[in-house]
Amino acid sequence: MAEHPPPLLQVRDLQVHFPVHTNGAWPWAPWGTVKAVDSVSFDLYAGQTLGVVGESGCGKSTLARALLNLHPATAGSILWNGKQMVGASKAQWMAVRKDIQMVFQDPLASLNPRMTAGQIIGEPLRIHRPDVTAADRAQKVRTLMDRVGLTAQQVNRYPHEFSGGQCQRIGIARALILEPQLVVCDEPVSALDVSIQAQIVNLLAELQKDLGLALLFIAHDLAVVRHISQRVMVMYLGRTMEIASREALYSAARHPYSQALLAAIPILDPELERQRSRQLLAGELPSPLNPPSGCVFHTRCPIAQAQCSAAVPPLQSDGQGNQTACHFAQAGV
Numbered sequence: 001m002a003e004h005p006p007p008l009l010q011v012r013d014l015q016v017h018f019p020v021h022t023n024g025a026w027p028w029a030p031w032g033t034v035k036a037v038d039s040v041s042f043d044l045y046a047g048q049t050l051g052v053v054g055e056s057g058c059g060k061s062t063l064a065r066a067l068l069n070l071h072p073a074t075a076g077s078i079l080w081n082g083k084q085m086v087g088a089s090k091a092q093w094m095a096v097r098k099d100i101q102m103v104f105q106d107p108l109a110s111l112n113p114r115m116t117a118g119q120i121i122g123e124p125l126r127i128h129r130p131d132v133t134a135a136d137r138a139q140k141v142r143t144l145m146d147r148v149g150l151t152a153q154q155v156n157r158y159p160h161e162f163s164g165g166q167c168q169r170i171g172i173a174r175a176l177i178l179e180p181q182l183v184v185c186d187e188p189v190s191a192l193d194v195s196i197q198a199q200i201v202n203l204l205a206e207l208q209k210d211l212g213l214a215l216l217f218i219a220h221d222l223a224v225v226r227h228i229s230q231r232v233m234v235m236y237l238g239r240t241m242e243i244a245s246r247e248a249l250y251s252a253a254r255h256p257y258s259q260a261l262l263a264a265i266p267i268l269d270p271e272l273e274r275q276r277s278r279q280l281l282a283g284e285l286p287s288p289l290n291p292p293s294g295c296v297f298h299t300r301c302p303i304a305q306a307q308c309s310a311a312v313p314p315l316q317s318d319g320q321g322n323q324t325a326c327h328f329a330q331a332g333v
Helices: 060-067 090-097 117-128 134-147 164-176 194-211 222-228 246-252 256-263 270-275 306-310
Strands: 009-021 031-044 049-053 075-080 100-103 182-186 214-218 231-236 239-245
Touching (some): 031 060, 134 164, 194 222, 214 222, 246 256
Parallel strands (some): 049 231
Antiparallel strands (some): 231 239
């Protein structure tokens, strides 16, 4: 029996906390703590896409930035190819950054307006591979531009001369120039038109297949995540509610929050859309400065009981690789 390869990325009990004034208008106000990411754990394997979904403010982008040490972790563990990166030195992070690249949410804002497309795409190569000659670097840039749907004739254009979708293609090319093992995509299509979103998602899926990339794909749109991800992690107020395979989550989500997110996906058939019952969440998203006790979702959960406010539910496995943080998951919520 063949052994399963070790994970490319192992995250265990990762925490990212930010101290803030509880009243920003007064410098002498007491300090509070925003637990942007609170005890998140997952594995990511080579060639796999893990989708991360949840409402705005649930900690998705903070998680992404913590994986590259753009936000230092408060506690927990990040193992990259078996190497512990929490607490690693600047030199150690510099050594692995060529293997972990990022595509940002706002395609235009993530590009230097004073640099041409060719300079932007080639910059990581200049920094991490100074041994590559200028001529070879220029050739790699042109080859990669063609690979992501741009033309070599656009190499000397500036970001403001491109559309939003083209700017995101530049960002993708910049992320791929170092031939990384993992690309973290922080809502890469949320700022784009729907038709352009499909093009970018299809491009990422094609590049992953051809290059064997691992992707961490963050998005609000569960339909987009379903298209590109093999596994999906659902986050709420900094914590993991559910991790499951795409098939398990979209066919039989176990957590009430996952079920509510799936119920919000529109159906393209107008007649079926009018007929289906709605599963609306009550109340508003709690303040991350003062999260609810126990299960952070219990204030909006339709099946919450006294136990939910008293104890934090652990991630429970169903024996098939799917995990749910709900006291009543085994009862078939």
